[in-house]
């Protein structure tokens with residue numbers, strides 16, 4: 001089901017200093033996500049999205065964005081892509097993200113997009129304009145294996161397509177890299193598999209890979225994930241239960257080893273493990289970590 005709704009506010013303030021992406025504001029143009037990744041945290045009850053398959057389109061989003069940006073005194077990075085993919089299939093016909101980026105370009109605000117889609121290339125010219133201030137695009141990748149990704153992220157373009165898109169953004173001078181989240185225990189946490197994410201990222205122009213070595217699991221998200229494990233990875237649910245019980249953060253049993261290895265690989269490849277975030281002119285550069 002796709003439904004239009006009127007939102008009251010579009011940009012939400014990021015209250016804590018955002019150590020990953022340096023965000024000041026968050027923007028969600030849709031609610032719900034067509035990618036249907038089996039591990040998606042946005043299914044959790046705390047986000048109050050009753051049916052994650054239903055899509056809500058914020059019909060007045062662009063008017064709100066114009067009004068809100070005109071009132072902003074503080075210039076800071078606007079992030080999009082944490083609760084849904086701003087380039088999900090519906091975006092092709094709606095062009096809501098594309099039009100929002102044009103408004104952001106007019107107001108000369110910096111932006112950071114997280115996506116799993118090469119549809120972001122449609123907006124390359126707008127991103128170039130925004131990049132006179134700052135534009136960054138991060139691709140989320142949990143594996144470079146296209147066949148495995150089909151089971152994990154059934155509605156998303158393959159990792160190969162994401163990496164190709166990353167190359168083009170890098171060539172256009174856009175800050176780009178990988179958000180390596182989540183890494184799924186017993187599925188995508190092999191040493192070779194994790195190393196390959198760094199290698200492929202580098203090969204395709206990434207400046208950074210932000211790593212994690214585990215995943216979160218809670219309430220509805222866990223129930224959905226386990227049901228999908230039963231379908232595609234028989235026996236794994238039981239292994240998760242034994243290993244993690246009701247834990248919220250489920251770290252790969254290999255996490256420490258993976259972290260050491262990953263640091264070394266990134267150093268060899270000249271890949272950063274954090275992204276270069278927007279700094280306001282004249283602002284003192286503060287270390288984020």
Ligand code: SF4
Pocket residue numbers: 033034035036037039040041042082083084085116
């Ligand atoms: S793309 Fe992101 S928000 Fe959408 S289903 Fe996948 S993990 Fe969830």
